[in-house]
Amino acid sequence: GSGSGEWAAAKALHDPSTALLAVESRCDRAASIIKRSVLDDVHNLCVAHGAAANVLGSLRPGSVSCIHANFPEPPSQTCVETDMPHMLSAECFSSAALALKPGGRFIVVSDNEAFSRYLAEDVPEGFDTVKLPSYRQVAAGVYVGAPSAEIGWPSQGDSYFDRLWRRGVSRHSATADRYVMCWERNGAAVGAVPERHDDVVVVEKKRKSSKGLKNLLKKKRKRRKKASE
Numbered sequence: 071g072s073g074s075g076e077w078a079a080a081k082a083l084h085d086p087s088t089a090l091l092a093v094e095s096r097c098d099r100a101a102s103i104i105k106r107s108v109l110d111d112v113h114n115l116c117v118a119h120g121a122a123a124n125v126l127g128s129l130r131p132g133s134v135s136c137i138h139a140n141f142p143e144p145p146s147q148t149c150v151e152t153d154m155p156h157m158l159s160a161e162c163f164s165s166a167a168l169a170l171k172p173g174g175r176f177i178v179v180s181d182n183e184a185f186s187r188y189l190a191e192d193v194p195e196g197f198d199t200v201k202l203p204s205y206r207q208v209a210a211g212v213y214v215g216a217p218s219a220e221i222g223w224p225s226q227g228d229s230y231f232d233r234l235w236r237r238g239v240s241r242h243s244a245t246a247d248r249y250v251m252c253w254e255r256n257g258a259a260v261g262a263v264p265e266r267h268d269d270v271v272v273v274e275k276k277r278k279s280s281k282g283l284k285n286l287l288k289k290k291r292k293r294r295k296k297a298s299e
Contacts, residue, residue: 075103
């Protein structure tokens with residue numbers, strides 16, 4: 071979900087010896103990333119137009135060192151239920167586990183505490199939670215603090231969503247905190263990525279607040295408790 075590529079270009083310039091792949095599902099934004107990389111004279115950034123799960127699934131297994139997902143929008147901001155199409159799906163994490171090398175990391179930075187807690191409730195298959203000593207832990211696997219070099223954040227990294235957060239215009243975002251989750255690929259074998267079904271019925275989009283996310287989190291916990299009984 072690279073947007074217009076500002077963060078990706080900054081990361082590429084910050085780490086010139088590293089090859090980066092920016093993945094974006096919208097064609098116009100993917101084109102913007104290419105234009106930005108040309109204007110910024112970036113030579114180590116490639117752009118892939120497509121869904122994150124599909125792109126990750128097409129990469130050579132064990133060829134990726136780190137995956138960044140910055141400010142993913144909570145699904146309940148635009149969808150009624152959390153099982154609606156969303157970038158950070160079970161399929162995406164399965165593809166990520168196959169693409170990452172052992173010890174490779176999947177890092178998520180969010181401005182929404184409820185969504186972060188929801189994500190961290192279940193550690194993705196094939197991953198272990200990484201402790202971040204320089205951050206304050208607010209829940210299991212959820213840390214608060216400014217993005218830093220510890221999680222591979224470039225010194226000049228910026229993005230559209232980053233600026234929205236600083237302006238405080240988003241209803242669902244925290245006004246001062248950033249929530250960080252970091253998972254590391256372990257040695258466990260991960261099965262094949264499940265087949266993707268495109269016959270998903272999308273209902274009328276509605277806006278929901280963080281309160282709605284918290285209620286969904288409670289329902290998720292009840293389902294897990296019931297399943298374990």
